Amino acid sequence: MDVDILFKIAGIGIIVAVLNQVLSRSGKDEYTMVTTLAGLIIVFMILLPHLIELFDYIKAVFDL
Amino acid sequence: MMKIIGIAVSGTIIYVILKKNCPEYAVLAQIGAVIIVAFIAYPYMCDMLDLINNYTVGTELETEYFGIIIRSLGIAVVAQFSSDICRDNGSSALASQIEFAGKIIMISAAIPVIKGIVELTVQIIDKI
Numbered sequence: 434m435d436v437d438i439l440f441k442i443a444g445i446g447i448i449v450a451v452l453n454q455v456l457s458r459s460g461k462d463e464y465t466m467v468t469t470l471a472g473l474i475i476v477f478m479i480l481l482p483h484l485i486e487l488f489d490y491i492k493a494v495f496d497l
Numbered sequence: 498m499m500k501i502i503g504i505a506v507s508g509t510i511i512y513v514i515l516k517k518n519c520p521e522y523a524v525l526a527q528i529g530a531v532i533i534v535a536f537i538a539y540p541y542m543c544d545m546l547d548l549i550n551n552y553t554v555g556t557e558l559e560t561e562y563f564g565i566i567i568r569s570l571g572i573a574v575v576a577q578f579s580s581d582i583c584r585d586n587g588s589s590a591l592a593s594q595i596e597f598a599g600k601i602i603m604i605s606a607a608i609p610v611i612k613g614i615v616e617l618t619v620q621i622i623d624k625i
Contacts, residue, residue, distance in 0.1 A: 436504060438529045443511040446522030453519070469521065476525045483532050488575075490536070494543050495571025496564065 441479055445472050504533050524586050531578055562610055569603045576600075 449472035453465040491497070508530025515523040546567060553563050576599025584592035 436533055439504070439508055439511060439526060439533060442522060442526045442529050443515060446515045446519050446526065449522070450518035469519065472519075473521055473525075476522060480525055480529055480532075484528070487532050487535055490539065491571055491575060494539060494546065495567050495574075497568055497571050 438479060438483060442476050445476055448472070501534050501537055504530060504537070508533075524582070527582060527585065531582065535578075562613070565607055565610055568606050572599050572603050572606065 449468055452468045456462065456464045456468065508526065511526045512523050512530070515526055549563070576595055580592040580595040580599075583589070583595060
């Protein structure tokens with residue numbers, strides 16, 4: 434199992450946090466929401482296939 | 498085992514870091530850590546279940562009841578970790594809902610067992 438999903442999510446989270454700081458400092462507060470949502474979408478794109486894979490695996494193991 | 502501990506600890510640290518700066522990603526980091534640990538730990542369960550399956554084939558026990566046990570175990574596992582994730586991030590109402598739904602599904606999966614028990618007791622009472 435690749436451990437780098439965890440570090441990818443952490444990286445994206447920190448980048449978005451920094452971006453929000455930069456945006457709020459430079460006065461463009463309305464863009465912080467947009468960058469947060471964009472980051473969330475990217476993280477979901479990374480995470481969802483693994484979640485689907487996990488649930489299929491659980492279904493296979495416990496024949497649910 | 499060490500791998501699981503390492504991933505869990507680093508996941509917790511990342512969760513705390515993200516919790517302070519941008520809380521939305523903390524939840525996702527936690528889910529990611531759960532997925533990784535699950536993928537490392539669950540294959541051991543697979544071998545155990547196959548072993549138990551091989552043993553029950555020999556005896557005259559109905560394997561149908563054993564299937565129900567495994568299914569309810571799976572439901573319990575999934576309900577447990579999803580309700581804990583919800584409770585960690587503040588929505589305990591949702592967590593209790595997930596647990597309640599897990600219990601209902603488990604009982605509905607165990608209906609054949611209850612039916613078997615009732616029939617058995619009826620037969621015993623008839624014989625007395």
